[in-house]
Amino acid sequence: MGKAFGAVAGVGAVGALYAMKRSWDPLPSVKAAGFTTVDLSTCVANKLVVEKWRGKPIFVLKKTAEMVAAQSDAQNARDIVIGDDHYMVNIGLCTHLGCIPAYRDKKHDFLCACHGGEFDASGIDTKAPPPSPLVIPPFKITGNTLILGEEGPEFKKMKDAGIIA
Amino acid sequence: MAHFEKAKSLNEWFDQRLGVNTLNRVLAKEYWIPKDINFLWAMGMVLAITFGILLVSGIFLLMYYQPNVDLAFDSVNYTIMQEVGYGWLWRHVHAVAASVVFLIIYIHMFTGIYYGSYKKGRELIWISGMLLFVAFSAEAFSGYMLPWGQMSYWAGMVITNLFSMGSLEMNGVVEWIRGDYVPAQAFLDRFFMLHVLLIPIVILLLIGIHFGALRLPHVNNQNGEEIDFEVEAEKYRSGNKAASKVIAFANDFMAKDMFVVAVFLVFFFYLVFWNFGFAMDPVNFDPADGLVTPAHIYPEWYFLWSYEILRPFSKDIGLIAFAFAQVIFFLLPFLDRSPNAVPASRRGLFNIWFWVMLVDLIVLTAMGKLPPEGIYSTIGYVAALVFIALWIALPIITKLEKKL
Numbered sequence: 001m002g003k004a005f006g007a008v009a010g011v012g013a014v015g016a017l018y019a020m021k022r023s024w025d026p027l028p029s030v031k032a033a034g035f036t037t038v039d040l041s042t043c044v045a046n047k048l049v050v051e052k053w054r055g056k057p058i059f060v061l062k063k064t065a066e067m068v069a070a071q072s073d074a075q076n077a078r079d080i081v082i083g084d085d086h087y088m089v090n091i092g093l094c095t096h097l098g099c100i101p102a103y104r105d106k107k108h109d110f111l112c113a114c115h116g117g118e119f120d121a122s123g124i125d126t127k128a129p130p131p132s133p134l135v136i137p138p139f140k141i142t143g144n145t146l147i148l149g150e151e152g153p154e155f156k157k158m159k160d161a162g163i164i165a
Numbered sequence: 166m167a168h169f170e171k172a173k174s175l176n177e178w179f180d181q182r183l184g185v186n187t188l189n190r191v192l193a194k195e196y197w198i199p200k201d202i203n204f205l206w207a208m209g210m211v212l213a214i215t216f217g218i219l220l221v222s223g224i225f226l227l228m229y230y231q232p233n234v235d236l237a238f239d240s241v242n243y244t245i246m247q248e249v250g251y252g253w254l255w256r257h258v259h260a261v262a263a264s265v266v267f268l269i270i271y272i273h274m275f276t277g278i279y280y281g282s283y284k285k286g287r288e289l290i291w292i293s294g295m296l297l298f299v300a301f302s303a304e305a306f307s308g309y310m311l312p313w314g315q316m317s318y319w320a321g322m323v324i325t326n327l328f329s330m331g332s333l334e335m336n337g338v339v340e341w342i343r344g345d346y347v348p349a350q351a352f353l354d355r356f357f358m359l360h361v362l363l364i365p366i367v368i369l370l371l372i373g374i375h376f377g378a379l380r381l382p383h384v385n386n387q388n389g390e391e392i393d394f395e396v397e398a399e400k401y402r403s404g405n406k407a408a409s410k411v412i413a414f415a416n417d418f419m420a421k422d423m424f425v426v427a428v429f430l431v432f433f434f435y436l437v438f439w440n441f442g443f444a445m446d447p448v449n450f451d452p453a454d455g456l457v458t459p460a461h462i463y464p465e466w467y468f469l470w471s472y473e474i475l476r477p478f479s480k481d482i483g484l485i486a487f488a489f490a491q492v493i494f495f496l497l498p499f500l501d502r503s504p505n506a507v508p509a510s511r512r513g514l515f516n517i518w519f520w521v522m523l524v525d526l527i528v529l530t531a532m533g534k535l536p537p538e539g540i541y542s543t544i545g546y547v548a549a550l551v552f553i554a555l556w557i558a559l560p561i562i563t564k565l566e567k568k569l
């Protein structure tokens with residue numbers, strides 16, 4: 001009798017916990033991925049553009065010829081290249097705890113004011129605490145237009161090359 | 166049906182039905198408090214009163230506050246502060262009380278540590294006290310979200326990100342806690358619920374347990390003397406109050422407790438009316454903006470020490486150090502291997518441990534407020550290592566301590 005009672009109560013408790021968990025999940029309307037379109041032809045070299053995608057800031061940085069010339073292979077591999085132009089397109093949230101790093105256009109790098117982390121102009125972490133490079137959002141290129149939220153061939157190529165975790 | 170006589174007085178009527186006289190005897194008239202204590206023993210009562218103040222001021226704020234990302238900021242900074250009659254008073258009282266309550270909690274905790282009031286039957290007092298500390302921390306954090314200013318938003322971002330557990334990258338958990346990819350409407354609503362309902366209920370329950378855990382071991386005293394409460398109470402009851410080592414909680418001890426509370430309240434209302442600025446961060450007077458991080462993100466002063474333990478390390482080690490700092494005080498009664506429940510001043514190495522710990526926490530607090538650069542980073546790093554080393558040393562030095 002006690003066991004049967006316990007089993008029924010247990011099933012009820014698990015069900016209630018599941019319902020509670022589900023009530024805290026993001027709503028479908030929130031999850032329905034938003035798409036953001038960016039016109040890259042309006043970008044000015046060495047000037048950071050911040051777009052918004054799914055509530056998160058997206059860094060778009062067109063690089064100057066000198067910046068590109070000084071880059072390593074690892075840095076080049078993270079750039080989106082259209083014609084001769086290199087662009088950095090990253091989610092602008094520090095991989096440590098999510099502050100927005102600030103771009104220092106003289107030093108061509110990013111400083112996160114929260115705990116002092118630094119990233120280079122390709123989003124690669126150069127000073128702790130951030131443990132990994134800035135995240136590259138799913139993107140697709142058509143002509144000079146960048147669509148965020150969709151996985152295009154260039155994005156898949158980066159993924160296959162292991163640049164995107 | 167039990168037998169009831171017709172009551173001769175109102176008191177008797179209630180006593181028959183609720184046992185009020187028994188309650189009064191067990192909880193007040195014959196709850197014995199040692200005489201050999203000082204004003205630090207009144208901090209518990211100061212905390213209880215401050216919690217009451219938070220509750221009352223909170224109720225008044227609640228009547229005009231709007232838990233909506235578009236309205237929250239103005240409902241606080243415009244409606245409550247400028248339109249509602251004396252709305253500013255409730256807001257300043259609530260903010261100052263929320264800050265000062267942590268000062269008193271820290272004094273209360275370190276009083277307990279200094280006098281060894283966490284062992285020999287008082288373990289549950291300590292553990293329920295630490296649970297209160299955790300509940301108050303959650304209450305303060307959730308309340309900080311509500312004005313939906315820049316510090317609310319970014320503190321919400323940074324603290325919820327802690328739950329991704331570093332390299333484990335559990336971003337699903339973070340999004341689940343937020344109900345969104347970033348702090349937004351779902352986030353504000355659920356933290357509102359936590360702040361005004363669930364956590365206050367938990368705090369009330371914990372205060373009940375904390376007081377219950379005190380009743381049998383009684384409070385400690387300045388010398389850690391083991392008192393035979395039966396014998397001393399008998400002296401007191403027989404009229405020999407001068408010779409007795411104890412006094413009754415009500416009304417004798419309450420009168421003294423309330424004197425300290427009164428002094429505290431003078432100080433408290435001085436802060437509320439003339440010096441409330443420290444409890445309100447200027448950055449939080451800018452509305453939340455997900456595309457701009459403030460130049461420096463720092464928590465309120467009472468979280469700075471544990472925040473500083475997180476900061477100087479790489480992400481994973483920082484998180485582990487932070488988690489360590491959050492829970493380690495719970496284990497104090499078990500890491501202190503010495504049987505002596507006497508003031509630290511009589512405990513040799515432990516005395517040094519106590520003062521180094523206190524100074525280390527103050528240093529961590531100061532460094533947490535400063536930008537993480539140069540010499541400040543180094544001092545913070547060393548202080549964080551000292552904190553960890555102290556806890557490793559504790560079982561060893563207390564094991565070596567001579568039994569008094």
Ligand code: HEM
Binds near residue numbers: 207213282292372
């Ligand atoms: C708002 C929260 C709290 C309230 C309302 C509260 C209330 C009280 C009261 C009324 C007393 C008895 C009088 C006294 O000795 O001061 C007491 C004792 C005590 N509390 Fe708390 N307390 C709170 C938080 C804490 C915390 C965070 C700790 C530490 C972890 C703690 C640890 C203790 C200890 C060890 C004692 C026994 C002191 C002794 O025996 O001498 N309390 N508390």
Ligand code: FES
Binds near residue numbers: 113114117129
């Ligand atoms: S959030 Fe950027 S360094 Fe911590």
